[in-house]
Amino acid sequence: MSSSKRQVPLLDLVAQHATIREEVLAELIPLIDSQRFIMGPAVGEMECKIAGYTQSKYAIGCASGSDALLLAWMALELGPGDKVITTPYSFFATAGSLARIGVEPVFVDVEPDTFNLDPNQVEDAFRKHKNVWAVQPVHLYGGAANMGPLLEVAQRNGAVVVEDAAQAIGAEYEGRRVGAIGAIGCFSFYPGKNLGAYGDAGVVTTNDPELADLLAKLRIHGGHNKYFHDLVGINSRIDTLQAAVLKIKMRHLDKWTELRQANAARYLKLLEGVPVLLPSVAPYQTRHVFNQFTIRCARRDELKVYLAEHGIGTEIYYPLPLHLQNCFSELGYQKGDLPVSEQIATEALSLPVHPELSEDDQVYVAETIRAFYAK
Numbered sequence: 001m002s003s004s005k006r007q008v009p010l011l012d013l014v015a016q017h018a019t020i021r022e023e024v025l026a027e028l029i030p031l032i033d034s035q036r037f038i039m040g041p042a043v044g045e046m047e048c049k050i051a052g053y054t055q056s057k058y059a060i061g062c063a064s065g066s067d068a069l070l071l072a073w074m075a076l077e078l079g080p081g082d083k084v085i086t087t088p089y090s091f092f093a094t095a096g097s098l099a100r101i102g103v104e105p106v107f108v109d110v111e112p113d114t115f116n117l118d119p120n121q122v123e124d125a126f127r128k129h130k131n132v133w134a135v136q137p138v139h140l141y142g143g144a145a146n147m148g149p150l151l152e153v154a155q156r157n158g159a160v161v162v163e164d165a166a167q168a169i170g171a172e173y174e175g176r177r178v179g180a181i182g183a184i185g186c187f188s189f190y191p192g193k194n195l196g197a198y199g200d201a202g203v204v205t206t207n208d209p210e211l212a213d214l215l216a217k218l219r220i221h222g223g224h225n226k227y228f229h230d231l232v233g234i235n236s237r238i239d240t241l242q243a244a245v246l247k248i249k250m251r252h253l254d255k256w257t258e259l260r261q262a263n264a265a266r267y268l269k270l271l272e273g274v275p276v277l278l279p280s281v282a283p284y285q286t287r288h289v290f291n292q293f294t295i296r297c298a299r300r301d302e303l304k305v306y307l308a309e310h311g312i313g314t315e316i317y318y319p320l321p322l323h324l325q326n327c328f329s330e331l332g333y334q335k336g337d338l339p340v341s342e343q344i345a346t347e348a349l350s351l352p353v354h355p356e357l358s359e360d361d362q363v364y365v366a367e368t369i370r371a372f373y374a375k
């Protein structure tokens, strides 16, 4: 095949669906026939499986990962005047979920090697800010944040930890699954995640029975009984069809994760000697689940175009850190305030690492990157 015709997409959901099509349809067709779309039995079954998988006592399905975060802040009763320390190097919802209910995100820079919230700088932020009630690390790209020191600094300052685990189902920190280490864990089942629904979906996890009860109420207008409302909640039920898809996909998640890990390990070998910075191993014991395989590289934008010309899909997660987004300009951050995140935003490029990626295609990706830097 000529290189101009060859296509290596960043993600191949069509290929993944083909491997489970029969299983999924066998579950969905009777469900559609039953017309029980709202909080059908698949919701509880999926929640049970997710709780087990994430080593959490409770899992509460909801409409998206963004809503999972929003529900977490609502359950903690945060609002105007309150602050949460978080990373600027993440997807928008990490901070958007806070700002949405009037909570101020306090952005703290990330570690250059793990891309995750730097516990040393969190300590400084507590010194500078009053009314910080939570620390929100993000397990970016599927790699666990440095939870030990983060928990310690949060506890010492009277704050809880809420994990944005949207990209990291199954990831571990020191042998513990993410999402069950802090007070609340928030996961996304956006189709591109390691466990992706066939549309939007999310889940909140916790070990605290009171928080679990609050979360379960908040996602259905604030009450367990129809037309009786203890709290002002929202409609963030998880769609039963999505819960059914997730239940099926969970059977395959470990296998898919292992394939992602194998692909990541192969890239490390294939890209040896190429002048790019490869994802480094965290200085703590971790199970990285590689939702993304992200390199840091010079001439990133040129490389992205070159790879696209050769049929290779890549993505920039994320081109502009959150503290420099227009919508947060009133918070007063300036360029240069969080230099590590700002630098990474100019260098990060995510390569195809999905489970369906063939070894042949990976070799092609690596050779094309090598050819770019040899030009």
Ligand SMILES: Cc1ncc(COP(=O)(O)O)c(C=O)c1O
Binding pocket: 064, 065, 066, 067, 090, 091, 093, 094, 138, 164, 166, 167, 187, 188, 189, 190, 200, 201, 202
């Ligand atoms: C780190 C992070 N947080 C939150 C979200 C929000 O999830 P969703 O797209 O399901 O609303 C995402 C996913 O897109 C994410 O990657």
